[in-house]
Amino acid sequence: MPKDNSDFFKHKKIWSEVKDELLGCYMVPYFNKILSMGNPILYVDCFAGKGKFDDGKPGSPLTALQSLDKSIEAYHGRYPMPTVSMKFIELNHYQDLDTNIPPQHRSRCEVIGGKFEDNIKPLLQNAMSLNRTLNVFLYVDPYGVKVLNATLFDSLAVAFSTAELLINLNSFGFIREACRVMKVAFREREDEIFSDLEEYDSSVLDSIQELNDIAGGDYWQTVIDAYSTGKIDCYEAEKEFSQQYKERLRRNYTYVLDMPIRLKAGQHPKYRMVHATNHPDGCILMADNIAKRTDRLVIEIQNSGQLSIMPQTAENEMVSDDMLMERVKTLLEDTPIPTRLNKFLADFYNEYGVLCDLARLSSGRSGSVLKTLEKIGYIDVQRAPAFTDKGKPTAFWQEGKGKTLCLRKRS
Numbered sequence: 020m021p022k023d024n025s026d027f028f029k030h031k032k033i034w035s036e037v038k039d040e041l042l043g044c045y046m047v048p049y050f051n052k053i054l055s056m057g058n059p060i061l062y063v064d065c066f067a068g069k070g071k072f073d074d075g076k077p078g079s080p081l082t083a084l085q086s087l088d089k090s091i092e093a094y095h096g097r098y099p100m101p102t103v104s105m106k107f108i109e110l111n112h113y114q115d116l117d118t119n120i121p122p123q124h125r126s127r128c129e130v131i132g133g134k135f136e137d138n139i140k141p142l143l144q145n146a147m148s149l150n151r152t153l154n155v156f157l158y159v160d161p162y163g164v165k166v167l168n169a170t171l172f173d174s175l176a177v178a179f180s181t182a183e184l185l186i187n188l189n190s191f192g193f194i195r196e197a198c199r200v201m202k203v204a205f206r207e208r209e210d211e212i213f214s215d216l217e218e219y220d221s222s223v224l225d226s227i228q229e230l231n232d233i234a235g236g237d238y239w240q241t242v243i244d245a246y247s248t249g250k251i252d253c254y255e256a257e258k259e260f261s262q263q264y265k266e267r268l269r270r271n272y273t274y275v276l277d278m279p280i281r282l283k284a285g286q287h288p289k290y291r292m293v294h295a296t297n298h299p300d301g302c303i304l305m306a307d308n309i310a311k312r313t314d315r316l317v318i319e320i321q322n323s324g325q326l327s328i329m330p331q332t333a334e335n336e337m338v339s340d341d342m343l344m345e346r347v348k349t350l351l352e353d354t355p356i357p358t359r360l361n362k363f364l365a366d367f368y369n370e371y372g373v374l375c376d377l378a379r380l381s382s383g384r385s386g387s388v389l390k391t392l393e394k395i396g397y398i399d400v401q402r403a404p405a406f407t408d409k410g411k412p413t414a415f416w417q418e419g420k421g422k423t424l425c426l427r428k429r430s
Contacts, residue, residue, distance in 0.1 A: 050090035057098035067107035070119035169235025176271040274302035298363035306368040308377035357425035
């Protein structure tokens with residue numbers, strides 16, 4: 020039986036706050052970037068909910084609109100303000116959502132009452148027929164996994180000027196259903212795996228084809244086979260499936276990151292937030308955003324406010340400076356020609372995951388990895404502009420606002 024979600028909107032839980040922080044803190048620079056280029060935006064919240072919790076805290080639609088407000092307020096572009104269209108799809112609470120839309124945004128918002136799977140393709144097809152230069156962002160936060168469709172996500176990357184995804188992947192829900200369909204015993208206690216997860220819905224699936232449609236292939240069957248024979252446990256199966264799901268997305272999106280949401284150290288992730296983009300700037304912005312949300316998740320939630328001796332990832336991995344140095348050097352071995360800093364950083368996060376925030380890799384502080392490698396002569400760095408207004412050599416380690424930086428390993 021599906022879990023009773025009738026009380027979901029009474030109080031906003033801490034993990035919902037982390038999810039919306041991840042969304043809101045990314046959407047501000049996203050809107051800033053796209054608007055500054057003079058390009059129109061289509062933002063779709065595919066499972067929008069009420070827009071606001073009963074305790075007054077904003078849900079994902081209002082979080083996105085608050086981010087847009089900040090970007091509009093700061094907009095000083097060379098072009099007139101581009102069109103921003105906000106679409107909110109919601110089956111059960113669309114009337115409450117419509118009431119909660121702020122008056123200043125009603126002209127750019129549309130609340131669509133109905134199922135995601137019935138509305139998303141007509142919505143996107145209509146948008147494409149009107150303007151193929153749209154920049155599309157989909158926020159996909161469903162109750163379960165049944166409605167996820169890899170073919171839809173594939174099509175966005177080629178149909179529009181740019182496309183980005185932020186997906187709440189209920190990876191354990193997928194593993195559970197995959198076991199049931201393949202008649203493999205699910206050895207874990209479901210009340211432990213799915214406890215505290217109001218978003219969880221049983222999403223009963225009927226066939227291997229349905230699972231293939233969600234995953235974008237049959238690679239998941241190998242994972243379930245390994246689980247069924249005891250070669251891996253449920254945690255390892257979830258991690259392997261999530262990794263292969265990201266690899267599948269990389270067929271059409273160059274950069275794919277994820278953030279596991281867990282409430283206690285050593286506990287299975289409740290789900291994973293997966294971000295996909297084709298732009299290095301978007302990747303590093305999301306990586307830094309994930310790193311900051313990880314601090315909140317690990318320190319405030321998992322460790323009850325107690326600081327760790329060494330920084331941790333959301334996977335509860337300890338990350339030393341030596342580890343970062345070793346992995347940066349490994350990536351530099353594959354960087355024989357001058358490469359833009361933002362591309363190098365995006366490649367690092369795409370290859371190794373979000374091990375740290377940008378400051379530890381590339382900021383101007385004395386201990387950052389790349390600054391250390393420049394200081395000891397391990398890398399060559401080309402900056403533009405090369406000199407300050409006062410004629411001194413520039414030393415910045417961040418691109419943007421007319422500044423570019425290329426690096427490569429010294430021969």
